Amino acid sequence: MSIAKNIEIIRSKIDAQLEKSGRSHEEITLIAVTKTYPVDAIESALKAGIKHIGENKVQEATRKIPLISTPYDGFHFIGHLQSNKLNALLNLKPCLIHSIDSVYVAQKLHLALGRSNRFSDILIQINSSEEESKNGLTFDTAVSAILDISRYSTLCIRGLMTIGKLDAPEVSRPLFAKMKQLFEELKQMDIPNVKMDYLSMGMSHDYLIALEEGSNMLRIGSAIFGNRSYGGRS
Ligand SMILES: *Cc1c(COP(=O)(O)O)cnc(C)c1O
Numbered sequence: 524m525s526i527a528k529n530i531e532i533i534r535s536k537i538d539a540q541l542e543k544s545g546r547s548h549e550e551i552t553l554i555a556v557t558k559t560y561p562v563d564a565i566e567s568a569l570k571a572g573i574k575h576i577g578e579n580k581v582q583e584a585t586r587k588i589p590l591i592s593t594p595y596d597g598f599h600f601i602g603h604l605q606s607n608k609l610n611a612l613l614n615l616k617p618c619l620i621h622s623i624d625s626v627y628v629a630q631k632l633h634l635a636l637g638r639s640n641r642f643s644d645i646l647i648q649i650n651s652s653e654e655e656s657k658n659g660l661t662f663d664t665a666v667s668a669i670l671d672i673s674r675y676s677t678l679c680i681r682g683l684m685t686i687g688k689l690d691a692p693e694v695s696r697p698l699f700a701k702m703k704q705l706f707e708e709l710k711q712m713d714i715p716n717v718k719m720d721y722l723s724m725g726m727s728h729d730y731l732i733a734l735e736e737g738s739n740m741l742r743i744g745s746a747i748f749g750n751r752s753y754g755g756r757s
Contacts, residue, residue, distance in 0.1 A: 526564060527571035529747050530555075533730075537741070540734050551734070552721070554599050556744030558583065559751045562590045568747060569593035577601045577621075577742055581608040588615055601684075601742060603658050604628050609635040617643070621684040621723050621742075624648040624658040626671045633675035642677050646684040646723055649705070651698040657686060665705060666712075673716040680714075682706065682721030682740075692729035699724055699736035706737070 533553070541548055554575040555568045565576060565587065574595050578584035579602025588598060597618030604612070604622060609632060612620075623629050623645045636643055647669055650659030660668050665683075673680060685702050687695030702724055710719040725733025727746035734741065745751055 526567040526747060529749075530568065530571045530573065533743060533746055536731060537734065540731050544735065550739050552740045554601075554723075554740065554742045555747050556601065556726075556742050557587070557748070558602075558744065560744075560748045562587050564748050565591055566593050569595050573747075575599060575618075577744075579603075579622075581605075581612045581615075584615055585611055599742075604632065606631040613639070613641060613643075619644050619646065619681065619721070621646045622648045622658070623672065623678075624650075624660060626668050629672040629675055629678060633677050636677035642679065644679050644681045645672075646682050646721060647672070647680060649683055649685045649702060651685040651702055652688050652695070654688070659685065662701060662705060666709070669709065669717060670714065673714050676716075678716070680717040682719050682723065683709075684721075684723035684740075687724065687726065687729045687733065689728070692732045695729050696732050696736060699729075699733050699738065703737035 538548055552575055554577040555573045556577040557565045558579045570593055575597050576595060577599040598615060599619050599621060600612055600617040601621045613635060620643055648659040649665055650657045650661060653661060669680060672678060683702060683706050687698060706719050706722050721740045722738050723740035724738040725741040727743050730741045730743055
């Protein structure tokens with residue numbers, strides 16, 4: 524199946540879901556997660572109308588992004604941030620960093636940005652399933668951490684991100700619902716430097732559930748590009 528065809532199928536599923544809930548597709552950002560896929564696959568996705576791409580490793584992104592020739596709107600960083608890779612990441616000018624998972628990481632990013640007089644939009648990653656293998660703040664600690672992070676003047680918190688469970692998608696529905704609830708609570712709190720615009724949740728296996736529960740930013744990889752072969756060519 525071709526990349527363009529996959530994108531068309533995903534878009535029509537998204538549209539059908541949105542129609543049910545009376546939302547418009549303009550409020551949804553579809554990010555093609557390009558990690559492990561080669562540049563020619565990324566080009567095919569961009570030619571098929573993808574405007575946002577996401578990578579989770581700074582080194583891989585640094586290698587691939589300069590080779591992309593088709594224009595697009597933004598590069599999203601969605602992986603765990605290591606402090607020794609911050610400057611390399613900032614050089615790639617990410618439009619949004621989805622994966623701020625601690626006050627510590629936020630502080631490191633703030634210092635790196637401050638040194639070069641730059642700013643960044645960020646999302647706060649929540650470990651909604653509370654699995655040990657995943658990064659992110661817990662629901663219990665999120666609000667106080669967000670209050671702390673909001674004081675870093677180089678950062679603008681634009682929303683929340685989570686990764687659902689890799690189980691059957693319905694397992695994640697209550698987690699996504701809880702994310703939406705936290706998102707709305709934070710919006711109500713009206714914290715300076717915090718704008719709750721983006722709720723980034725939903726991947727290849729659970730994007731329709733995430734959408735139903737209020738996501739407006741989907742991160743989809745394998746449903747667009749096919750199964751990933753880690754360690755293979757990329
Ligand atoms: C890999 C990845 C995705 C996309 O996963 P697929 O199952 O291939 O759609 C989304 N978000 C994050 C953070 C990822 O690392």
